Amino acid sequence: MIQTSKLISKYLLQFCLTIFGIALITATSFTLFLPKGERLTEFWNQLQIFFWSFFYFDHLEVYLKEVQYVPFSSVFLEPYIYSFTILFSAFLLSIIVALFISYIVNIGPKSFRKIMNSLLFFLQSIPDVVMICGLQIFFLWIFNKTGVKIVDPVNGLESKAYALPIILVSIIPTVQLFQMLFLAIQEEKIKDYVEYAKAKGLSNSWIIIRHILRNVTITLLSNSKLIFWMMISNLLIVEKFFNMKGYFSFLFNNTSSPEIFFMALVLLFIPFFLLDIIFKQIVNKMKGELVV
Template structure:
């Protein structure tokens, strides 16, 4: 019941936000906003509550009329279903692969660093801080330049730097998973360090358990729920990065369609991304709380 309620609230929020340009620019919303920005006509800004309400009603009505789902590009209208499924699943594969790699890499690196000697931990922390401070665009463009440099030096193209006729995965997945991996590693190390002085850790060591078993069965288990909540932040962060990556790699994905969206298409695209992952997060949250024996209220209230 709570799942359905939250889903409806979020859907209503998406619809309200998607029509906001109409509230301040009137006209046809996004298309009108682009015309205003191109013409640099700042005086067109106003307050149009009636048009805003009508736009919301229109979006809700058209959500139940799939034949109205069209995308306008260069003066032509195209059916939403002509090419969106292919773009959607391509972007979904990029996003899912990156998310899985980010989680897997962060878990592996966290375990290695936690079991390493002090000097290695210091070097790792410095490296993580440096990687975390680098802008996403710098990482993306830097990797593209490295590939081009290798190609010029050796004549061997180790990875595609832009999408032409075939789907590319290697560099986009690396770029999309790097920053989230660094964030999760740093967060996991910090949380596990906070658990170190607690009595249950001393008790586990006193029983003669190995360092690896103490980390996995006790330390990491107790920070898992905190990491799970932070992974939701990673999800939204990766979505915004996906838009940048699709533009810089010339990828024809679902985020690229946002440039040609009206209010209705914006709602459809966002919901097609949000609903599956929200459902997955809700199911995962249920099983994690059941496994570690923690209720959400207890976690939030400390």
């Protein structure tokens, strides 16, 4: 019970300090170019507004040219859910594809392994913007030549693009995850329990699926924070190129409203903070149950 209380206190402190850090950065960015005599006063006023915005969340309003002021929750929820649907779908796709490629590469011949490593290295070396533009042009070219629309290359007025944004957001993280998993599997292969399993006559495929992949899941979960932040930067680019009315579109349309900008950043942080806690607890539990 005492250990649980300490853990909760630790995470609450981390949460509060991070929110305070977001508030400081946001307040600084909105007061930096004010006259020197007004900066400190306005900075303090902004911090107070940010603090009270948590207690008066329902009263936050967003200015829209067409209809003046509307409640924050009524216009934020749809782009927020849209972007996070793409983000988490891309994360799941990256995990599935990276695990599958890692498995295939490790049971395949060395020549195949070299080809896959070279291909993935090439994909990783392509700038995100170039890859996004190239795939957009490629799918538009296929549509013009064949009339077959494989995926929606841009966002429409009535429809939302999902398939291509998810694929694009997941490509680089998939490559990163594969490299992490591949190295982790190679490290696991030289351990005693693998040699013992081979001596018992177990196949390479069975050893990887039943034992090694279970252990390298720790590597996957431990690096999830890095993968998520990488995906966020990719999502920012994808939303711009696809003209998506998502989270970042909302954020940049409200750069003149400090409290709305601050609250949007906080709501971006919270899901990742909670996932980080969950993954850490899973990793801690798995470390006590490793296959040896």
